[in-house]
Amino acid sequence: MKNYNQTVLITGATSGIGLELARLFAADNYNMVLVSRDEQNLNNVAANLQNMGAGRIIIIPKDLSIPNAAAEIFEITQQQNIHVDVLVNDAGVGEYGYFTETNLEKELGIIQLNISSMIHLTKLYLREMMAYDGPGKILQLASVASYQPSPMLAVYAATKAFILSFSDAIAYELKDSHVKVTSLIPNATDTDFFHKAGMEHTKAAQNNPEDPAIVAQIGYDALLKGEQHAYAPGVRQLAAVSSILSNQNVAMLVDKQMQPAEQR
Numbered sequence: 189m190k191n192y193n194q195t196v197l198i199t200g201a202t203s204g205i206g207l208e209l210a211r212l213f214a215a216d217n218y219n220m221v222l223v224s225r226d227e228q229n230l231n232n233v234a235a236n237l238q239n240m241g242a243g244r245i246i247i248i249p250k251d252l253s254i255p256n257a258a259a260e261i262f263e264i265t266q267q268q269n270i271h272v273d274v275l276v277n278d279a280g281v282g283e284y285g286y287f288t289e290t291n292l293e294k295e296l297g298i299i300q301l302n303i304s305s306m307i308h309l310t311k312l313y314l315r316e317m318m319a320y321d322g323p324g325k326i327l328q329l330a331s332v333a334s335y336q337p338s339p340m341l342a343v344y345a346a347t348k349a350f351i352l353s354f355s356d357a358i359a360y361e362l363k364d365s366h367v368k369v370t371s372l373i374p375n376a377t378d379t380d381f382f383h384k385a386g387m388e389h390t391k392a393a394q395n396n397p398e399d400p401a402i403v404a405q406i407g408y409d410a411l412l413k414g415e416q417h418a419y420a421p422g423v424r425q426l427a428a429v430s431s432i433l434s435n436q437n438v439a440m441l442v443d444k445q446m447q448p449a450e451q452r
């Protein structure tokens with residue numbers, strides 16, 4: 189497939205699911221705008237994606253936990269006359285621990301990254317896509333946590349519930365338009381997420397996490413087909429169970445997964 193006339197902007201493109209998504213877009217020859225915080229990592233990833241077949245690549249090192257980062261990214265793409273056909277809101281982090289003990293500044297940063305910057309980027313690029321003739325696509329990173337109030341990961345799970353609710357609502361608003369919104373809904377996936385969240389020792393992290401390449405492929409395929417939801421293996425069943433249990437019982441089950449894994 190030659191997509192040199194199509195541009196994808198991916199936040200969180202340097203690691204985990206975002207990196208695997210970036211590889212899929214590169215192999216299909218998209219032009220790419222890559223966003224994360226670490227400039228060196230962005231340069232290394234860009235060189236790699238170029239070798240895989242990507243078209244023009246630009247990197248934008250930005251911290252999306254800082255207000256206005258999204259507006260600055262949009263401004264840069266406007267100045268460079270880049271029309272974004274596909275927006276991938278992948279960057280997201282969590283913070284493990286009792287809410288009474290976790291760091292408030294970090295959690296407000298998580299809300300800024302997972303929610304506010306995602307909303308801001310979606311607003312700006314969606315308006316641009318709507319004004320443009322060609323098809324527009326947006327991929328949102330939800331989570332199995334979107335369905336689960338999660339003790340020890342309370343703020344993160346609530347941001348993911350927000351993302352799925354918001355994305356489903358705008359997908360409906362856009363149902364008769366040329367722009368489609370897809371939510372990718374992973375289960376636990378083998379990335380740096382658990383390390384960054386300080387929860388590598390938990391059952392949730394160690395219970396056979398999914399390969400991020402498989403998760404990314406599921407999201408990529410659904411995005412290209414314009415499907416609203418892309419479920420990683422097992423998520424549909426967990427979502428169904430969560431929907432029939434009370435939030436209290438879901439929280440009790442999730443809490444068990446948040447406990448330390450048995451020593452092997």
Ligand SMILES: NC(=O)c1ccc[n+]([C@@H]2O[C@H](COP(=O)([O-])OP(=O)(O)OC[C@H]3O[C@@H](n4cnc5c(N)ncnc54)[C@H](OP(=O)(O)O)[C@@H]3O)[C@@H](O)[C@H]2O)c1
Pocket residue numbers: 199200201202203204205206223224225226229250251252253254277278279280281301329330331332373374375376377378379380381382384
């Ligand atoms: N892994 C899982 O089990 C799992 C399950 C469900 C959903 N998800 C979701 O999948 C998405 C990707 O997570 P992942 O598991 O692939 O994690 P990951 O391997 O830690 O990758 C996170 C990416 O986001 C970037 N990032 C982090 N903080 C940022 C910030 N403040 N500003 C800009 N970029 C930032 C990171 O680069 P820098 O650190 O260099 O900025 C990195 O490229 C997240 O939205 C996560 O919630 C993950």
